[in-house]
Amino acid sequence: xxxxxxxREDAMASAQSELKAFVDGQLEAIRKKDIERLMSFYSPDIIxxxxxxxxxxxxxxxxxxxxxxxxxxxxxxxxxxx
Numbered sequence: 001x002x003x004x005x006x007x008r009e010d011a012m013a014s015a016q017s018e019l020k021a022f023v024d025g026q027l028e029a030i031r032k033k034d035i036e037r038l039m040s041f042y043s044p045d046i047i048x049x050x051x052x053x054x055x056x057x058x059x060x061x062x063x064x065x066x067x068x069x070x071x072x073x074x075x076x077x078x079x080x081x082x
Contacts (some may be wrong), residue, residue, distance in 0.1 A: 033071045039064055 022041070029038035039060060042048070048057040050066065057063045 033074075035064060035067060035071070038067060 026038065026041050028034075029041070042060060042063060044060045046057075046060055046063055048063050048066075049055060050057065057066050
């Protein structure tokens with residue numbers, strides 16, 4: 001039993017480490033507004049849901065356009081708040 005528990009803990013730690021690296025990579029790409037790196041995290045046939053209309057983006061080209069709009073809006077918001 002102890003061996004199985006240790007193996008499970010190791011697997012969880014590995015999965016958490018991989019997930020953290022994935023999310024950290026996305027956040028870094030967003031902070032740097034690196035569209036190429038950000039898009040590398042998504043499949044070409046992505047179906048992406050958002051909280052603002054149109055709520056759903058289908059395909060990498062549509063998502064890329066959304067992210068570029070988001071980056072532009074973020075720059076204006078960030079500058080206005082600063």
